[in-house]
Amino acid sequence: MKVSTMTPLPIDMGDGPFAIEVEGVSRRFEETQALDDLALAVPEGAVYVLVGPNGAGKTTLLTMLMGLGARDSGSLRVHGMDPAARGAEVRANVGYVPEHQRLGYPWLTVGRYLEHCARLTPGWDREYAARLCRDFDVDLSKRCDSLSKGQTRRVQIIAALASRPAVLLLDEPTDGLDHVIRDVMLGVLAEHFADSPTTALISTHRVYEIERLVDHVGVLRRGRLLGQMPVDDLRGKLRRYWGTAPEDFELSLGSGQRVVRTIRGPADAEWTVWGEEQDVVAGLGRAGATVRDVAPLSLDEAATALLSQREIS
Amino acid sequence: MSAGSLRHATPPGVAAVEQLRVVGLSMRREMLVVAAALLGLLILAPMSQEIMLEIGPLLLPTDLGPLAFTVGIVPPLLVWRREAFFGESTLWLLPVEHTAHARAKVAAGWLWLMGVVGMGVAVLIGLILIGHGTDGFRGMVWFATDVAAARAGTGGLEQIPWATPVWGWAHPFFVATCTYLGATAILLGLRRPFHWAIGGWIVLMAIGLSAEVTTAAWGNALLSGYDVAADGLVTGGHDTRQVWVTLPTGRAYWAFTELPTFSSWLSSIAPWTLGTFAACWLATRRSRQV
Numbered sequence: 001m002k003v004s005t006m007t008p009l010p011i012d013m014g015d016g017p018f019a020i021e022v023e024g025v026s027r028r029f030e031e032t033q034a035l036d037d038l039a040l041a042v043p044e045g046a047v048y049v050l051v052g053p054n055g056a057g058k059t060t061l062l063t064m065l066m067g068l069g070a071r072d073s074g075s076l077r078v079h080g081m082d083p084a085a086r087g088a089e090v091r092a093n094v095g096y097v098p099e100h101q102r103l104g105y106p107w108l109t110v111g112r113y114l115e116h117c118a119r120l121t122p123g124w125d126r127e128y129a130a131r132l133c134r135d136f137d138v139d140l141s142k143r144c145d146s147l148s149k150g151q152t153r154r155v156q157i158i159a160a161l162a163s164r165p166a167v168l169l170l171d172e173p174t175d176g177l178d179h180v181i182r183d184v185m186l187g188v189l190a191e192h193f194a195d196s197p198t199t200a201l202i203s204t205h206r207v208y209e210i211e212r213l214v215d216h217v218g219v220l221r222r223g224r225l226l227g228q229m230p231v232d233d234l235r236g237k238l239r240r241y242w243g244t245a246p247e248d249f250e251l252s253l254g255s256g257q258r259v260v261r262t263i264r265g266p267a268d269a270e271w272t273v274w275g276e277e278q279d280v281v282a283g284l285g286r287a288g289a290t291v292r293d294v295a296p297l298s299l300d301e302a303a304t305a306l307l308s309q310r311e312i313s
Numbered sequence: 314m315s316a317g318s319l320r321h322a323t324p325p326g327v328a329a330v331e332q333l334r335v336v337g338l339s340m341r342r343e344m345l346v347v348a349a350a351l352l353g354l355l356i357l358a359p360m361s362q363e364i365m366l367e368i369g370p371l372l373l374p375t376d377l378g379p380l381a382f383t384v385g386i387v388p389p390l391l392v393w394r395r396e397a398f399f400g401e402s403t404l405w406l407l408p409v410e411h412t413a414h415a416r417a418k419v420a421a422g423w424l425w426l427m428g429v430v431g432m433g434v435a436v437l438i439g440l441i442l443i444g445h446g447t448d449g450f451r452g453m454v455w456f457a458t459d460v461a462a463a464r465a466g467t468g469g470l471e472q473i474p475w476a477t478p479v480w481g482w483a484h485p486f487f488v489a490t491c492t493y494l495g496a497t498a499i500l501l502g503l504r505r506p507f508h509w510a511i512g513g514w515i516v517l518m519a520i521g522l523s524a525e526v527t528t529a530a531w532g533n534a535l536l537s538g539y540d541v542a543a544d545g546l547v548t549g550g551h552d553t554r555q556v557w558v559t560l561p562t563g564r565a566y567w568a569f570t571e572l573p574t575f576s577s578w579l580s581s582i583a584p585w586t587l588g589t590f591a592a593c594w595l596a597t598r599r600s601r602q603v
Binding site (some may be wrong): 062063066069070080089091092093096098100103105106108112116117119120122123165166240279 | 316319320321322323327328334335338339341342370373395396401402403405407408409410411461600601602603
């Protein structure tokens with residue numbers, strides 16, 4: 001079976017306005033190319049999930065957006081500000097949950113730690129912070145160094161949300177949370193996005209956990225963006241097709257279509273294809289395949305399919 | 314979102330006040346131990362005449378230099394405890410300009426250090442006053458008008474009256490400041506501060522040892538040959554102005570060849586203070602990006 005035609009996934013996000021713009025950013029760590037000419041744009045008000053395997057460059061990008069990561073080339077802007085030049089102003093408008101689960105000052109109580117953040121973060125909403133502490137069941141009298149990973153993560157999330165920042169950068173936000181608190185967190189985030197004008201860039205391996213929150217997706221692999229698009233476009237255009245195909249089946253799709261993955265069984269075949277459904281069905285039919293069923297993919301399945309795609313010819 | 318609706322960074326002044334609080338909390342345990350020890354000394358020492366005789370008189374507060382030198386090294390380790398010097402740490406993630414935030418933290422640690430040194434000096438003065446009264450700050454010092462003659466036992470050595478100079482009390486504060494700023498500069502300015510500190514210490518020890526063994530002029534010059542040599546930092550240069558005189562009778566004294574003055578002390582300590590301040594200033598300017 002031969003499959004051809006590689007239409008790149010969409011990357012162009014239109015004219016904006018964008019809360020986060022990344023253009024041609026590269027960063028190399030000794031032997032590893034962490035980011036490679038990366039271009040990415042997060043529209044204002046979007047909840048954008050960035051998916052990618054370990055080492056794809058997600059954390060490197062988020063660190064750069066906070067003004068803490070150096071870049072070799074390219075430009076980065078958060079609400080028009082370059083984090084390398086105006087880091088403090090960027091951080092005044094960004095709530096950040098880092099990948100690591102450490103609070104800075106182990107000798108402080110959680111209450112004092114949050115007070116420290118409150119005094120140094122413009123726009124800190126004390127009432128909201130107190131409510132988040134209640135929602136997350138955070139014990140303010142505990143010392144920071146006595147917290148579990150999950151408890152630390154809750155405090156980091158509170159610190160990120162309490163100032164109702166214009167931008168949220170969340171690096172694996174559900175990491176370390178048990179399923180009850182994860183559910184609380186997703187509820188809190190949903191409410192936060194509804195109540196506060198926020199743009200969020202979320203990096204995660206576990207897309208299924210935040211699927212209902214996000215409206216844009218970007219797929220990152222080996223420091224390059226494979227594609228970015230509204231989730232509705234992804235759900236509408238990336239579909240799974242089941243059917244049968246003859247031995248000498250040769251699939252040649254038209255423009256705007258891309259075979260993401262093919263699984264061939266003894267009797268049946270499964271194609272995951274990017275494109276308008278009727279065009280793909282027609283293309284498969286022309287090639288001699290009989291399509292029996294078509295189904296959309298969940299965001300998690302779509303991300304997995306896009307990340308596992310290979311150059312097929 | 315319009316530029317006007319975006320928030321501004323937190324002013325450095327706000328960060329400085331907050332750092333004073335947080336750094337105080339980070340040093341709280343150690344400062345309580347020091348305070349308890351000093352208080353205990355103040356209460357218990359007067360009960361023993363032997364201890365009180367040991368504590369005074371004190372004619373040269375610059376003798377407190379070695380102790381202040383050691384005390385000044387500790388706070389940077391407490392101020393920056395568990396803080397990553399580069400990359401993601403709470404300090405660098407907050408919306409305060411990095412250089413200003415680092416300086417606010419350094420200044421906070423320095424203020425607490427000055428408090429501790431001040432407490433120590435106050436307790437010492439109190440103990441001297443309890444044990445010796447104002448006589449604890451007056452006495453006689455040996456002065457060599459002719460070192461060769463003094464060593465030959467043919468004169469040239471005399472005792473002259475001496476009162477503890479007021480400027481001398483500033484010395485422990487300045488020495489502690491220099492070591493604090495120097496150690497902070499190493500911590501903040503270098504990627505591998507502990508490697509550099511240990512390496513630097515080994516080099517200094519090697520210089521000192523070779524100077525001791527070979528009596529090499531260059532070694533002695535580096536350690537105590539000039540006002541700004543290592544001795545200038547530790548004793549304010551008064552060791553440089555003293556010689557060891559052994560009389561034919563076998564008795565030996567440290568004798569001044571030139572009496573320390575405010576101006577000689579200042580010329581010793583000022584370059585160190587300015588140098589370590591400049592090093593720290595530059596170190597705090599270093600990018601915190603990884």
